[in-house]
Amino acid sequence: MDWLFNLVTTVMALSFCQGQHEDSCSVFSKDQYVEVGSSTEVLCQTTCVNGRIFWTINNKAVSDSLSETINSTHAVLPLRNFSLHRATVNCHSRDTRHILGGATIWMYSKPRSISCVLHYEEGTGIGVPQLLTCTWEHLVYSSLKVNYTVLYSSESNNILVEICNSSVTNCTVKGFYSLKNIQLLVGEDFNITVRAKTAAWEAYSDSQELHPFHILKINPPQFEVAAFSDHLLVTWNRTRTTVKHHCQVRYRKVSSVGDAAPEHRYNKTLHSERMVKIRIDEALDSCTSYRVSVCWALDEAPWSAWSREKTVLTKLNRNHIRLRLWRKVKQVENKDQRTVSAMWTDVPSTCRGTFTHTIKQSTVKNDSMEADNSSTACSNNSTCDVSVSRGAHWLTLSVFHDQLLLTEDSVYVPAAEENLPQVTQIQSVTLDGIILVSWRAPNPPVGRYMIDWTHDGNQYNWKESADTNATLSDLVDRKPYNITVTPLFDNKTGLGTQALQVCSRVGEPGSVSINNVQAEDTSAFISWSTKAQDPCSGEVVTYTVFYEAREGLRLNVTVNHTQQEINLRSLSPSTQYSIHVVSTALTGMSRSTERVFKTKTDPNLFTKVAVCGCVFLFVAFLILGGAFLRRNFQKKPVPNPGLSSVALWPSLSHRNGLYLIQPFANPTESAFDKVHTEGPPKPPTLSLDSLPCDDAACDQGEKDAHSAITKHESSSDSAGVEHLCSAEESQAFLSAESSPVSPYRSQTSADSKSGEHMEQQEKTGLTTVYVTLDMFENVQQR
Structure with missing residues (x-):
């Protein structure tokens, strides 16, 4: 087997490198193109995993029984009768499940179903054909470009000779019997083979043996057609009388709405006759246009193309003319006369010749008919009005063609007072452009009914029905129709019953x-x-x-x-x-x-605007007033510590009657608030002259102040006066002028008697306050 030979060859080629690459794994024959139905294999080197592998095809695991182990270093996966369009084959490690290598396999097929035709160029049909056209089928499963070659061989020339190249699945050889590279004998059988070739693979079709007369496609004949009243005659001449032919004649009625009419075919086999005559007399209508074309073929050969169509008009056939006569009794003009509108199916307007119509009246008296001498010539070819009396009448229509009677038909007109049966419960319904009419049969029931309908009162349509219902079609769109149903008897008619007016189709609203x-x-x-x-x-x-x-x-x-x-x-x-x-x-x-x-303007708009304006002004006033008050509050003067001094005030028990300014009460603070300057203050020299006093209290104040200062100095080395102040604080507060960094200035008076006052404060407790200059000015004024 080829695949086994290739496998052994591959293993032998790889065995040389096995010692140098013992730890490597790979898959060989990575990209393959396999013909449909053939076999191939994929080889996997397993030295790196000690042979523990498994295979997958298109990510689906393959049974281990399909894999074959050649030796301890290689495993092979045979693929027999390959039919996948494309397959990805991977070799995996069983322990880690990693892919050790993979191969991609594409399927290709060979060309098949070869068909060849010998034919002539258009306009010629005599002599040796010079064109050979071959077609074939080929399934392509990859994107590779395929080039096709048509190869010729015969008994006299066994070598395959290229006669045509193509990139599609057909090819035409021009001057087939005039090729210089081969010797062709007219009438000799030959073989055709098609080769498909790409950059990766090459495939040959099976050889197709062909017989020239079995593949010869002749051109359609040049024919003539003549139309008669009852048949068509198609004729042409043959050039080959020694070969049997098959021919077909195709004919169809020309429809007013296009070529939707069904077509008919007539088949005939020709033997040795030179003049071909084919008579067609089936399914032909009078005065109707038909389109005719023909085709033919040699025995066992393909059919020719259809010839160009020819149109003919058939003549009038008397046997085909069937008048359908009907009448409508109009309103009574006077007591003695009535108007009857007779209507009939006219002879087709395409019929050639002169046609005339005449209506004769016959009066019915005592169940007998008396012919009148009067007759009415009708100028219209489909309707005619006749004046009759109130009695019963028969109207007879005669149609003449070129002054010869063509056909006649009669209709009964009942008397005005005649009591005749009529249908009841007549109903009409519109559905998709048609009208459905139904009614109830009279008593006794009848077997036939005449239904007539019109949308304008002038143009009528009518039809017979054996059932108690009918379908009306071919209506004018969106028109109201008047419908009448009349029962028919053997020789007479009943009274007509008119349905409610109904539209052929209801449209959009007005x-x-x-x-x-x-x-x-x-x-x-x-x-x-x-x-x-x-x-x-x-x-x-x-x-x-x-x-x-x-x-x-x-x-x-x-x-x-x-x-x-x-x-x-x-x-x-x-x-x-x-x-x-x-x-x-x-x-x-x-x-x-x-x-x-x-829309109009809101009538309460002025009131709403006024109210909103007042609210806005009020809010603006509040905002501006608040801003003004805040601004004035921020502008109130704040005492400058540089313009203030420290004064000692007596306790509450000694203040009544002595001072006009009440001290600040803050029990949580110490006797003296701390004021820190840029540097440590130097101990000031406190004199009695620097303490202020007024009038009679001055002497006593000086004594108190002197006593307090003396006592303060005597205890400066110890902890200072208890609960009064430290040495530094007392010096900082009382030395405003002597200390350059103090923000306070001393309060002095020559008349002050601070000694006695200080002694009283020492006993009762001292309070430190900030005093502004204007405060003392107010005191002096008082």
């Missing part, structure tokens, strides 16, 4: 228009009306009013068909709105033109 718009500040009154465009407009079910402001949401309100006005509320004052009305029916919708209106 046009809707807005009549009036009355706008207020927050509301608007809207009214509208509808006008039917035609009698078959749809009945309105609902009205929907759409309105929207500029740059606003579109709103809508829906009302039923009985309401044609509405009051829109919750509108914005002084706002422009656009509005339109949509009427909805079961068969469609109709929309009015858009209308624009503007």
Whole structure:
């Protein structure tokens, strides 16, 4: 086997490098192209995993039984009868499940179903054919570009010779029997083979043996066609009378709506006759156009193309003319005369010749018929009005073609007072452009009924029915129809019963228009009306009013068909709105033109503005007043410590009657608040002259102050006077002028008697306060 030989060769080639790459693993034959149905294999080197591997094809695990181990270093996966379009084969480590290597395999096929045709160029059909066209099938499963070559061989030339190249699945050889590289004998069988080749693979089709006369496609014949009243005659001449031919004639009626009419075919086999005559007399109508074409073929050879169509008009066939005569009794003009409108199916207008129509009257008296001498010549080819009496009559229509009687038909007209049966419970329904009519049979029942219908009272259509229902089609769109059903007897007719008028199709509702718009500040009154465009407009079910402001949401309100006005509320004052009305029916919708209106200004706007203005002014007044008060408060003077001094005040028991200024009460603070300057203060020299006093209290104050100072100096080395102040604090507060860094100045008076006052304060406790100059000025004034 080829794949086994390749496998052994690959293993031998790799065995040389095995010693140098014992720890490496790989897969060989990585990219392969395999023909459909053939076999191949994939080899995996397993030295790095000690042979513990498994295979996957397109990520699906393969059974271990399909894998074969060659030796301890290699494993092979045979792929027999390969049929996958594309396969990815991977070799995995069983321990780590990592991919050791992989290969991609593409499938390719060989060309098949070869078909060749010998044919002539258009316009020629005699002699040796010079064109050979071959087609074939080929399934391509990859994106590789495929080039095809058509190869020729025969018994006289066994070598494959290239005669045509192509990149698609067909190829035409020009001058086939004139090729210089091969010797072709006319009538000799030959073989055709197709080769498909890419950059990766090459495939040959099976050889196809061909017989020239079995693949010869002749051109269609040049024929003539003649039309008669009852048949068509197709003729042409043959150039080959020694070969059997098969021919077909195709004919179809020319339809007024296109080529939708069914086609008919006539087959015939030709032997040795030189003139071909084919007569067609089936399914032909009088005075009707037909299109005719022909094709033929040699025995066991392909059919030729269809010839170009020829159009012919058949002649009038008397046997095909069937008048369908009917009548409609119109309103009574006077007491003695009636008008009857006779109608019939006319002879096709395509018929050539002169046609005339005549109606004769026959009066029925005592169940016998008396012919009248009067006759009416009808100028119209489909209807004619005749005046008759109130009695029963027979009307006979005679049609002449070139002054020869062509056909006749009669119809019965009952008397005005004749009591005849008629149908009841007649109903009509419109459905998808057709009208369904049903009724109840009279008593006694009859076997046939005549249904006639018209949309304008002039053009009638009619048909017979054996059932108590009928379907009316080919109607004029959106037109109201009057339908009448009349029972038929053997020789007479009953009375007609007319159904309610019904439309062939109900359309959209009539046009809707807005009549009036009355706008207020927050509301608007809207009214509208509808006008039917035609009698078959749809009945309105609902009205929907759409309105929207500029740059606003579109709103809508829906009302039923009985309401044609509405009051829109919750509108914005002084706002422009656009509005339109949509009427909805079961068969469609109709929309009015858009209308624009503007709501009025709010009448309470001045009051609202005045109230809002007052509120605004009040709020502004509060804001400005608060700001003014805050500003004045911030402008109040703050005492400058540099302009203040320290004074000692007696206790509350000694203040009454002595001082006008009440001391500050702050029991949580010490007797003297600490005031720190830039540097440590120097001990000042405190003199009695620096303490202020006034009038009689001065002497006593000096004594008290002198006593306090003396006592303070005597205890400076110890902890100082208990609960009064430290040495540094007392010096800082009492030496305003002697210390350059102190913010306070001394208070002196020559008349002060601070000694006695200080002694009293020592007993009762001292309080430190900040004093401004204007405070003392007020005291002196008092």
